[in-house]
Amino acid sequence: xxxxxxxxxxxxxxxxxxxxxxxxxxxxxxxxxxxxxxxxxxxxxxxxxxxxxxxxxxxxxxxxxxxxxxxxxxxxxxxxxxxxxxxxxxxxxxxxxxxxxxxxxxxxxxxxxxxxxxxxxxxxxxxxxxxxxxxxxxxxxxxxxxxxxxxxxxxxxxxxxxxxxxxxxxxxxxxxxxxxxxxxxxxxxxxxxxxxxxxxxxxxxxxxxxxxxxxxxxxxxxxxxxxxxxxxxxxxxxxxxxxxxxxxxxxxxxxxxxxxxxxxxxxxxxxxxxxxxxxxxxxxxxxxxxxxxxxxxxxxxxxxxxxxxxxxxxxxxxxxxxxxxxxxxxxxxxxxxxxxxxxxxxxxxxxxxxxxxxxxxxxxxxxxxxxxxxxxxxxxxxxxxxxxxxxxxxxxxxxxxxxxxxxxxxxxxxxxxxxxxxxxxxxxxxxxxxxxxxxxxxxxxxxxxxxxxxxxxxxxxxxxxxxxxxxxxxxxxxxxxxxxxxxxxxxxxxxxxxxxxxxxxxxxxxxxxxxxxxxxxxxxxxxxxxxxxxxxxxxxxxxxxxxxxxxxxxxxxxxxxxxxxxxxxxxxxxxxxxxxxxxxxxxxxxxxxxxxxxxxxxxxxxxxxxxxxxxxxxxxxxxxx
Amino acid sequence: xxxxxxxxxxxxxxxxxxxxxxxxxxxxxxxxxxxxxxxxxxxxxxxxxxxxxxxxxxxxxxxxxxxxxxxxxxxxxxxxxxxxxxxxxxxxxxxxxxxxxxxxxxxxxxxxxxxxxxxxxxxxxxxxxxxxxxxxxxxxxxxxxxxxxxxxxxxxxxxxxxxxxxxxxxxxxxxxxxxxxxxxxxxxxxxxxxxxxxxxxxxxxxxxxxxxxxxxxxxxxxxxxxxxxxxxxxxxxxxxxxxxxxxxxxxxxxxxxxxxxxxxxxxxxxxxxxxxxxxxxxxxxxxxxxxxxxxxxxxxxxxxxx
Numbered sequence: 001x002x003x004x005x006x007x008x009x010x011x012x013x014x015x016x017x018x019x020x021x022x023x024x025x026x027x028x029x030x031x032x033x034x035x036x037x038x039x040x041x042x043x044x045x046x047x048x049x050x051x052x053x054x055x056x057x058x059x060x061x062x063x064x065x066x067x068x069x070x071x072x073x074x075x076x077x078x079x080x081x082x083x084x085x086x087x088x089x090x091x092x093x094x095x096x097x098x099x100x101x102x103x104x105x106x107x108x109x110x111x112x113x114x115x116x117x118x119x120x121x122x123x124x125x126x127x128x129x130x131x132x133x134x135x136x137x138x139x140x141x142x143x144x145x146x147x148x149x150x151x152x153x154x155x156x157x158x159x160x161x162x163x164x165x166x167x168x169x170x171x172x173x174x175x176x177x178x179x180x181x182x183x184x185x186x187x188x189x190x191x192x193x194x195x196x197x198x199x200x201x202x203x204x205x206x207x208x209x210x211x212x213x214x215x216x217x218x219x220x221x222x223x224x225x226x227x228x229x230x231x232x233x234x235x236x237x238x239x240x241x242x243x244x245x246x247x248x249x250x251x252x253x254x255x256x257x258x259x260x261x262x263x264x265x266x267x268x269x270x271x272x273x274x275x276x277x278x279x280x281x282x283x284x285x286x287x288x289x290x291x292x293x294x295x296x297x298x299x300x301x302x303x304x305x306x307x308x309x310x311x312x313x314x315x316x317x318x319x320x321x322x323x324x325x326x327x328x329x330x331x332x333x334x335x336x337x338x339x340x341x342x343x344x345x346x347x348x349x350x351x352x353x354x355x356x357x358x359x360x361x362x363x364x365x366x367x368x369x370x371x372x373x374x375x376x377x378x379x380x381x382x383x384x385x386x387x388x389x390x391x392x393x394x395x396x397x398x399x400x401x402x403x404x405x406x407x408x409x410x411x412x413x414x415x416x417x418x419x420x421x422x423x424x425x426x427x428x429x430x431x432x433x434x435x436x437x438x439x440x441x442x443x444x445x446x447x448x449x450x451x452x453x454x455x456x457x458x459x460x461x462x463x464x465x466x467x468x469x470x471x472x473x474x475x476x477x478x479x480x481x482x483x484x485x486x487x488x489x490x491x492x493x494x495x496x497x498x499x500x501x502x503x504x505x506x507x508x509x510x511x512x513x514x515x516x517x518x519x520x521x522x523x524x525x526x527x528x529x530x531x532x533x534x535x536x537x538x539x540x541x542x543x544x545x546x547x548x549x550x551x552x553x554x555x556x557x558x559x560x561x562x563x564x565x566x567x568x569x570x571x572x573x574x575x576x577x578x579x580x581x582x583x584x585x586x587x588x589x590x591x592x593x594x595x596x597x598x599x600x601x602x603x604x605x606x607x608x609x610x611x612x613x614x615x616x617x618x619x620x621x622x623x624x625x
Numbered sequence: 626x627x628x629x630x631x632x633x634x635x636x637x638x639x640x641x642x643x644x645x646x647x648x649x650x651x652x653x654x655x656x657x658x659x660x661x662x663x664x665x666x667x668x669x670x671x672x673x674x675x676x677x678x679x680x681x682x683x684x685x686x687x688x689x690x691x692x693x694x695x696x697x698x699x700x701x702x703x704x705x706x707x708x709x710x711x712x713x714x715x716x717x718x719x720x721x722x723x724x725x726x727x728x729x730x731x732x733x734x735x736x737x738x739x740x741x742x743x744x745x746x747x748x749x750x751x752x753x754x755x756x757x758x759x760x761x762x763x764x765x766x767x768x769x770x771x772x773x774x775x776x777x778x779x780x781x782x783x784x785x786x787x788x789x790x791x792x793x794x795x796x797x798x799x800x801x802x803x804x805x806x807x808x809x810x811x812x813x814x815x816x817x818x819x820x821x822x823x824x825x826x827x828x829x830x831x832x833x834x835x836x837x838x839x840x841x842x843x844x845x846x847x848x849x850x851x852x853x854x855x856x857x858x859x860x861x862x863x864x865x866x867x868x869x870x871x872x873x874x875x876x877x878x879x880x881x882x883x884x885x886x887x888x889x890x891x892x893x894x895x896x897x898x899x900x901x902x903x904x905x906x907x908x909x910x911x912x913x914x915x916x917x918x919x920x921x922x923x924x925x926x927x928x929x930x931x
Contacts, residue, residue, distance in 0.1 A: 036816040036817075037816070069878075077821065092825060093821050093822065093824065093825035094821070094822075094825075116729055116732060116733050116736065119687060127725040130725070130728075131724075131725065132724060159687065176874070440825070442810055444810070455808065456810075457807075457808025457809060457810075458808045461808075489810055490810075491809070491810040491811070491851075492850065492851075494824075494825070494826065494827055494828035494831075494849065494850045494851070495825070495828065495829075498850070525779075553850075557779040558777065558778065558779055558850055558851040558852065559777070559779060559809055559810060559851065561808070
């Protein structure tokens with residue numbers, strides 16, 4: 001009898017006994033405060049567009065319990081708990097915006113399985129999922145990973161009650177935490193398509209404060225074309241959203257293909273469908289850089305930055321790089337445009353963390369990686385050997401080997417008039433965005449005819465560039481005569497290293513219709529000169545002491561401003577130009593970990609890195625003659 | 626009289642009293658709704674009308690329709706197996722050494738305690754008292770609006786400081802600040818901003834100088850990673866305690882969280898008193914206490930494998 005009373009109570013607690021009180025709580029306006037006036041020349045705002053909370057099936061297994069509200073609290077500069085119980089707080093201060101993008105597949109399902117009394121708690125493998133035996137946990141959890149690889153919904157979760165309610169909570173949390181003028185929340189989710197493990201993940205970000213009752217997930221279709229069609233339908237019904245590709249590096253060459261899902265060649269309608277819905281690509285995150293691979297850009301000596309060569313969540317090595325990197329896709333886009341009449345890969349660039357800790361780890365010197373308890377210690381993420389002493393005969397476990405190649409990245413910068421949802425989303429939509437590998441490097445980029453004499457060092461110069469040129473993300477239409485000017489200005493993060501150089505990466509279609517690429521240094525620190533033959537700045541001699549991680553403050557510049565014109569400009573050829581800003585070398589997170597432990601850094605890993613920022617491209621469109 | 630009321634009020638707010646009261650109510654409700662299913666001690670298993678109705682309603686909730694005769698019959702049959710299986714398993718002590726069952730039982734118990742604490746609706750006075758007790762957690766920080774003129778180290782090197790000094794003299798005699806300084810992406814004027822906000826752009830040293838300076842007019846030079854700055858505070862808004870109305874949601878959430886933690890910790894502390902607990906530490910740890918903390922404060926974090 002007592003037992004029955006208890007079981008009823010547990011059920012009752014979920015409904016009546018434990019009814020949450022927020023239903024009766026009055027609506028609270030955000031703290032009143034005067035909003036700064038909008039800046040017609042745009043301010044830089046930093047945020048993360050890719051973050052998971054306890055609602056994601058994998059995050060919950062990683063012991064992450066932080067809710068969307070807690071994720072927002074952290075992004076606003078607060079302190080929340082890591083999966084292991086330690087406190088997390090950003091040293092570099094609050095972000096300006098955040099999109100929470102939990103896996104839409106099985107959204108909220110793992111927390112439900114772990115809730116006594118919930119119908120899902122009775123699935124036969126529930127006890128294995130939350131066992132203390134790692135083998136049992138793995139075996140049970142693999143069901144979810146396998147189901148995602150096949151794209152078939154596990155029938156025990158066919159009833160979508162839990163997904164709907166978690167999705168409503170996410171929308172409500174975005175509403176509650178939005179502070180116009182101060183902090184922007186964006187409703188979003190991750191579309192987790194991974195046919196046979198090849199990563200075709202996207203983040204879908206909504207423009208407004210509402211969203212459809214259910215997200216379109218990879219369990220509806222793994223085919224992203226179906227996602228874009230659904231987004232078209234939503235847009236027709238007044239719900240605007242955009243999609244962002246991520247971890248193309250883990251797609252084994254399938255993220256940016258030259259064919260459609262069914263294998264037929266890309267055509268104009270497909271290109272337009274894709275470009276309309278997918279205006280952005282995530283170029284950097286914890287799981288590596290998707291800018292370019294050394295094998296794709298053999299002449300780019302800075303290409304080998306935080307390269308990740310595995311399938312996602314698996315130790316299958318990537319064997320095909322073409323189709324998995326952004327620069328090559330931008331080039332392919334020019335070729336496909338010539339062939340089909342539209343460019344499917346006309347996207348801007350953003351960065352994000354993809355943290356599953358509900359809290360991005362953007363700083364090398366306090367890196368917590370991103371999968372909860374799985375990579376919470378230096379041993380588990382490969383920056384310390386198991387015995388904590390020697391690297392002799394070091395043979396890491398497969399996942400530790402993968403974690404060791406991850407990086408403390410990244411952020412999205414946008415240029416927007418003020419920090420409101422309309423303005424931030426507007427900047428994303430028009431691609432006036434840049435990505436960084438973590439530091440808050442600010443960078444402006446314009447192209448236009450006759451703007452070269454007014455540098456971006458003053459408001460007047462910026463105004464002139466907006467009035468007479470186009471900013472990052474835009475199209476520069478060719479003129480009959482003359483050459484366009486490119487204006488760049490970059491500023492260091494006061495809490496990170498000085499800047500070493502500013503580069504422009506150019507891709508173009510040659511006269512035969514084949515895409516080419518070249519990297520030009522356009523601004524050097526320390527008064528360095530650019531070698532006209534190699535297009536490289538002289539080495540500025542910046543060093544870093546890997547024992548203390550101290551870097552040379554006397555080398556590098558706080559700001560680099562450059563006006564450039566393309567020495568190989570051909571007004572007849574389609575091209576794109578994007579900016580890459582490089583910091584002086586600093587210690588990689590794995591070196592910081594080793595120094596804190598008083599051990600040698602892992603000899604298999606780079607000891608230092610050059611943090612960087614990338615702008616969205618500007619496309620040069622020749623005038624038809 | 627007042628003390629009796631106080632006593633009753635205190636009792637009413639005791640989590641244990643709530644726990645027992647809820648248990649009693651549910652116990653009685655269960656008996657009323659489901660009829661008197663014979664308990665596990667008996668060898669009789671009687672499935673009451675109330676129980677059958679409950680099974681049918683669960684089906685309705687999950688599938689959106691009532692079960693057919695065959696379905697209901699098989700659901701009830703399954704419940705019989707569940708009840709028999711459960712009694713036999715308990716009789717064999719299978720619940721005692723199963724970590725999952727043990728963890729679930731403890732979790733259910735803690736949920737009861739915590740959710741009861743969380744279900745209480747605080748009065749405005751409760752929340753105000755919480756706010757008053759934790760003023761620093763909710764304080765709105767001071768904000769200052771600044772103008773600044775930069776002598777860039779990139780451009781001027783070691784001369785930046787002397788150049789800034791020279792400009793300071795000009796500003797003191799009324800020079801237009803926009804005519805001085807090196808071009809930069811740094812804003813020449815900053816609207817009301819917190820010290821943390823200033824630091825994220827100009828660095829911590831600059832922010833500290835801008836927020837400790839008292840007085841009118843231009844001052845400096847102040848060093849930052851960008852160079853030497855002259856600064857003028859053009860407006861300031863002192864830090865202040867917030868009003869409850871401004872952050873009611875957040876105070877409510879923190880108050881509730883606090884109640885949950887207190888309820889859980891107190892419950893455990895009280896329950897521990899009912900047992901004689903002794904820990905036999907093996908060799909390397911024998912200096913550790915043989916009795917546990919009588920006032921447990923933390924919840925262990927379960928470790929899940931790779």
